[in-house]
Amino acid sequence: MILPIVAYGDPVLKKVGVDIDENYPNLEKLIENMRETMANAHGVGLAAPQIGLSIRLFLVDARPFAEDEDLEEGERAFLANYNKVFINARILEETGEEWAFSEGCLSIPNVREDVFRKESIVVEYYDENFEKHTEKLTGLAARVFQHEYDHIDGILFTDHLTSLKKRLIKKKLENIAKGKITPEYRMRFPKLKRK
Numbered sequence: 001m002i003l004p005i006v007a008y009g010d011p012v013l014k015k016v017g018v019d020i021d022e023n024y025p026n027l028e029k030l031i032e033n034m035r036e037t038m039a040n041a042h043g044v045g046l047a048a049p050q051i052g053l054s055i056r057l058f059l060v061d062a063r064p065f066a067e068d069e070d071l072e073e074g075e076r077a078f079l080a081n082y083n084k085v086f087i088n089a090r091i092l093e094e095t096g097e098e099w100a101f102s103e104g105c106l107s108i109p110n111v112r113e114d115v116f117r118k119e120s121i122v123v124e125y126y127d128e129n130f131e132k133h134t135e136k137l138t139g140l141a142a143r144v145f146q147h148e149y150d151h152i153d154g155i156l157f158t159d160h161l162t163s164l165k166k167r168l169i170k171k172k173l174e175n176i177a178k179g180k181i182t183p184e185y186r187m188r189f190p191k192l193k194r195k
Contacts, residue, residue: 006051011190030048040185047059060145062079090124093122123145
C-alpha cells in the first residue's frame with residue numbers, strides 16, 4: 001500500500017526515533033508498504049518518520065545512482081545492488097574529507113541544496129530478519145545512508161545549510177508546510193495552528 005509522505009513542518013520529522021525489536025507489530029508489512037511508497041515517489045531512501053512513525057527504521061534503494069556514468073565502475077556496481085533495510089542503525093565512525101552533493105528529500109519536494117558530509121562511514125544495523133551487520137560505506141552509498149540516518153535522529157538536510165541558504169529557501173519551505181504545492185506523490189501536510 002502506498003502511504004502518504006509526511007511534509008516538511010510536521011513535528012514527527014524533528015523527533016528522535018526509538019529502537020524497535022523483531023516483535024514490532026506488522027513489521028514485514030510496514031517494510032513492504034515503505035518499499036512501495038518509496039518506489040512510487042521515485043526516492044532512493046525513505047525513513048519511518050517520513051510516514052509518521054518515530055522509530056529507527058529506514059530503507060535505501062540506490063540503484064538509480066548506478067546509472068550515473070560519471071561514477072567509477074566499482075561504485076556503480078556496488079550501487080546497483082544497494083537496496084537494503086536498516087533497523088536500529090548506528091554510525092560508529094566517520095572519516096575522510098567532507099564533500100558536497102546536491103541533496104533532496106521526499107518530505108521537501110522540489111528543494112535541492114548542496115550538503116557536506118564525510119566520504120566514509122562505518123555503520124552497524126539490523127536487517128529485516130534482525131541479523132546484525134557492520135559495514136563500511138563510501139561515496140554515494142555513505143551519503144544516502146547518512147541522509148536517511150539523519151531522519152531517524154530528527155534531522156533534515158535543510159538543518160545542515162548555512163543561515164543564508166536557509167533564508168533563501170524559507171518561502172519554499174513555508175509553502176510546503178502550508179500544503180501550497182502540488183507534489184507528484186501522496187503527501188500528508190501538517191495541521192498548522194490558526195492565528
